Amino acid sequence: MTMKLNEDMPCHLEISEYLIRNIQSGIFRENEKIPSENELCLKFNVNRHVIRQALTRLTNLGWITPFQGKGCYVNSLQKPIQYVLSSNTRFSDNMENLGVVHQSKLLSWEKGLPSRVEMKNLLLSEKQAVYRLEILRFIEGQPLSVTTTVMPEEEVPQLEIYLQEFKSLYQIMLDHYQLRPVRSRSIFQASLPLLRDAKVLEIPENIPIIQIESLMNHPTGNSIEYSIARIRGDMHKCLVEF
Amino acid sequence: MTMKLNEDMPCHLEISEYLIRNIQSGIFRENEKIPSENELCLKFNVNRHVIRQALTRLTNLGWITPFQGKGCYVNSLQKPIQYVLSSNTRFSDNMENLGVVHQSKLLSWEKGLPSRVEMKNLLLSEKQAVYRLEILRFIEGQPLSVTTTVMPEEEVPQLEIYLQEFKSLYQIMLDHYQLRPVRSRSIFQASLPLLRDAKVLEIPENIPIIQIESLMNHPTGNSIEYSIARIRGDMHKCLVEF
DNA sequence: AAGTGGTCTAGACCACGGC
DNA sequence: CCGTGGTCTAGACCACTTG
Numbered sequence: 001m002t003m004k005l006n007e008d009m010p011c012h013l014e015i016s017e018y019l020i021r022n023i024q025s026g027i028f029r030e031n032e033k034i035p036s037e038n039e040l041c042l043k044f045n046v047n048r049h050v051i052r053q054a055l056t057r058l059t060n061l062g063w064i065t066p067f068q069g070k071g072c073y074v075n076s077l078q079k080p081i082q083y084v085l086s087s088n089t090r091f092s093d094n095m096e097n098l099g100v101v102h103q104s105k106l107l108s109w110e111k112g113l114p115s116r117v118e119m120k121n122l123l124l125s126e127k128q129a130v131y132r133l134e135i136l137r138f139i140e141g142q143p144l145s146v147t148t149t150v151m152p153e154e155e156v157p158q159l160e161i162y163l164q165e166f167k168s169l170y171q172i173m174l175d176h177y178q179l180r181p182v183r184s185r186s187i188f189q190a191s192l193p194l195l196r197d198a199k200v201l202e203i204p205e206n207i208p209i210i211q212i213e214s215l216m217n218h219p220t221g222n223s224i225e226y227s228i229a230r231i232r233g234d235m236h237k238c239l240v241e242f
Numbered sequence: 243m244t245m246k247l248n249e250d251m252p253c254h255l256e257i258s259e260y261l262i263r264n265i266q267s268g269i270f271r272e273n274e275k276i277p278s279e280n281e282l283c284l285k286f287n288v289n290r291h292v293i294r295q296a297l298t299r300l301t302n303l304g305w306i307t308p309f310q311g312k313g314c315y316v317n318s319l320q321k322p323i324q325y326v327l328s329s330n331t332r333f334s335d336n337m338e339n340l341g342v343v344h345q346s347k348l349l350s351w352e353k354g355l356p357s358r359v360e361m362k363n364l365l366l367s368e369k370q371a372v373y374r375l376e377i378l379r380f381i382e383g384q385p386l387s388v389t390t391t392v393m394p395e396e397e398v399p400q401l402e403i404y405l406q407e408f409k410s411l412y413q414i415m416l417d418h419y420q421l422r423p424v425r426s427r428s429i430f431q432a433s434l435p436l437l438r439d440a441k442v443l444e445i446p447e448n449i450p451i452i453q454i455e456s457l458m459n460h461p462t463g464n465s466i467e468y469s470i471a472r473i474r475g476d477m478h479k480c481l482v483e484f
Numbered sequence: 485a486a487g488t489g490g491t492c493t494a495g496a497c498c499a500c501g502g503c
Numbered sequence: 504c505c506g507t508g509g510t511c512t513a514g515a516c517c518a519c520t521t522g
Contacts, residue, residue, distance in 0.1 A: 010491065036507060047493050049291075052508085060302055060448055061434060068508045069500035080431060087484035185483045189322060190432035190452035190475030192303060206302055208450030208475065210432035233432030233450065240482055241427045242329035252510065278488060289512050294489085310489045311519035 012053035015044055019054065023063055023074055033071040034064060060206045062234065080237045081139060085212075087183045090170045091137055100139050106166040107134040107146070107200065111153065118150050121215055121226040129153040135169065136200055143201045145231040155179065155224045181216035181225050188212055190233065197230050208233040254295035257286055261296065265305055265316055275313040276306060302448045304476065322479045323381060327454075329425045332412045333379055342381050348408040349376040349388070349442065353395065360392050363457055363468040371395040377411065378442055385443045387473040397421065397466045423458035423467050430454055432475065439472050450475040 009017075022028045035043065040051045055072060058064045064072045083094050095102035114122065114130045124130070133149045149169065151159070155177065162172045173179040189211045198205045209230045216225035251259075264270045277285065282293045297314060300306045306314045325336050337344035356364065356372045366372070375391045391411065393401070397419065404414045415421040431453045440447040451472045458467035 012491080038506080049494090050492065053491090055508090056298075066508060067501085069502080069506080071507060082429070085482075183484050185481060187324070188430050188452060188480040188482070189478070190450040190473075192450055206448055208432040208434060210430060210452065231432075236431070238430040239427060240327075240430070242425050254510080280487080291513090292511065295510090297489090308489060309520085311487080311521075313488060313520095 011044075011046055012050045012057070015040070015046075015051065016054035016057040019058055020061075020063060028074050030074050030076045033073055036071055059204065062204070062207055065204075078232075078234045080233075080235055081144075082237045082239055084239050084241075085183070085186060086241065089183075092168050092170055095139060101141070103138045103141075104166070104168055105136045105138070106163060107136050109133045109160070109163055111160070114150070118226060122150065122152055122223045124152055131156060131159050133163075133169065139235070142235070143232075144235050145229050146197050146200055147227055147229040149225060149227040151225050179224065180219065182219055184215050184217045184223070186212050186214045188238070193230060201230075201232055203232060210236065210238070212238070253286075253288055254292045254299070257282070257288075257293065258296035258299040261300055262303075262305060270316050272316050272318045275315055278313055301446065304446070304449055307446075320474075320476045322475075322477055323386075324479045324481055326481050326483075327425070327428060328483065331425075334410050334412055337381060343383070345380045345383075346408070346410055347378045347380070348405060349378050351375045351402070351405055353402070356392070360468060364392065364394055364465045366394055373398060373401050375405075375411065381477070384477070385474075386477050387471050388439050388442055389469050389471040391467060391469040393467050421466060422461065424461055426457050426459045426465070428454050428456045430480070435472060443472075443474055445474060452478065452480070454480070 019028070019034065022034075028034050037048055037051050037055065040054075041048050044051070055064065055066065058072075059066060062075060064074055066072045081098065081100065083089075083091075084097075091104070092102065110132050111129055112132065113126060114124050114128065118124065118130060119126060122130070130153060131151050133147075133151075135147045135149060136143060137145045137147065153159075156173065156179070159172075162176050166172070173181065190208055191211055193201065193203065193205060193207070193209045195205060197209070198207070201209075210233050212229045212231065214225075214227050214229070215223055216227070217223050261270070261276065264276075270276045279290055279293050279297070282296075283290050286293070297306065297308065300314075301308060304317060306316055308314045323340065323342065325331075325333075326339075333346070334344065352374050353371055354374060355368060356366050356370065360366065360372060361368060364372070371394075373393050373395060375389075375393075377389045377391060378385060379387045379389070395401075398415065398421070401414075404418050408414070415423065432450055433453055435443065435445065435447060435449070435451045437447060439451070440449070443451075452475050454471045454473065456467075456469050456471070457465055458469070459465050
């Protein structure tokens with residue numbers, strides 16, 4: 001059973017639009033396999049290369065994920081979690097409030113001298129060491145975000161001791177340093193992930209992420225934490241109230 | 243002069259990485275042409291199709307833009323404008339403060355009944371009509387964002403009169419209705435543009451955008467403006483202070 | 485007319501997954 | 504083993520830009 005196509009649009013675009021409509025209308029269902037490349041070749045009576053062009057577009061736009069040897073599967077469409085950003089909220093609080101299963105994992109950490117940007121944001125001299133942490137956060141078992149967090153050593157001396165059994169940065173700061181940082185500003189930007197971030201987030205490199213650069217202060221005033229979070233755009237919304 | 247390639251990576255990936263490095267290091271300069279497909283075929287001694295795969299990736303990641311009959315040109319890398327979002331700032335104010343040349347254009351408008359979402363946000367009944375505006379904003383002559391703005395008719399009766407010579411929505415509200423809306427909340431999300439938005443923004447459909455859904459109130463309390471802005475991620479940062 | 489990118493065909497071999 | 508997607512070749516014609 002072959003399928004006719006219009007003639008004003010390139011064939012591969014026509015086919016990708018057709019497939020997208022089929023996903024949107026639920027004919028191809030979430031997490032299920034779409035027809036194989038060969039089947040689509042027969043259906044549309046075109047060369048396999050044309051089908052592959054169409055499927056590449058669907059992959060890039062985040063509709064499907066191809067698996068070698070298995071087929072192309074429709075991505076489960078995320079209903080983004082709504083995170084409330086205010087001066088006092090942190091990741092764990094938000095997820096607790098939403099009743100969402102969450103988890104943090106320390107990917108890596110280092111102690112070193114601050115970069116120019118870090119010096120500027122944390123008001124440090126070039127000799128004041130900082131801790132730099134890479135934290136991966138999950139909700140419902142899925143990677144949601146990677147965050148680079150930088151703190152002056154003098155605020156959290158010997159932090160490595162408490163990193164052995166890392167569960168929540170907030171908890172460490174509270175339990176061992178009596179610190180309760182307050183958000184002073186955040187900067188939002190949409191972008192594409194770096195290859196490294198795309199890998200740990202388990203997404204293709206074409207999926208947009210929201211980057212949130214934040215500065216957290218002591219309640220009394222001085223900056224103690226500078227972080228850059230890269231968050232899957234399709235899993236996350238961020239609400240700010242004024 | 244041909245070029246050797248490693249063997250552990252697919253050839254097209256290898257080539258696209260090579261080209262990206264060349265752009266990053268400035269060997270291929272901003273707004274200049276990169277070698278043609280045929281030249282690259284000779285250089286790497288591969289089929290044209292392989293080169294096209296590599297160039298497709300570069301296009302999708304926003305490095306180059308192809309022009310039929312001319313060649314592929316390196317995109318000018320944007321330094322994103324930093325917009326301050328607070329309860330009182332609007333587009334014009336921000337751009338004035340930054341000393342940036344800006345402009346707004348009314349793409350279309352309509353008067354109609356509110357959707358369910360609009361009713362919920364603006365606290366309207368299903369019989370209360372709304373004005374719906376599509377506004378395109380430019381900075382330095384380049385399209386930056388498309389915004390859909392919805393306002394109850396009763397707040398801005400006979401708005402169409404003032405839309406004839408549209409320059410700034412804020413100005414119209416202030417001059418003709420003595421309204422000075424205040425931002426009550428915004429929701430941020432990174433996503434890909436709809437085809438329609440990609441066209442008016444003059445970007446490929448793979449470039450991430452930040453979507454900002456805002457609710458603006460009367461200083462006294464009730465909601466008077468509900469808007470959804472879609473903004474080029476590479477041209478825009480949004481700062482929120484707490 | 486020559487060169488560029490855009491589309492499409494036909495066919496080959498490989499790597500991977502599941503039966 | 505077969506079917507799947509991933510890579511690559513060789514060649515064709517078209518649409519568009521430039522000289």
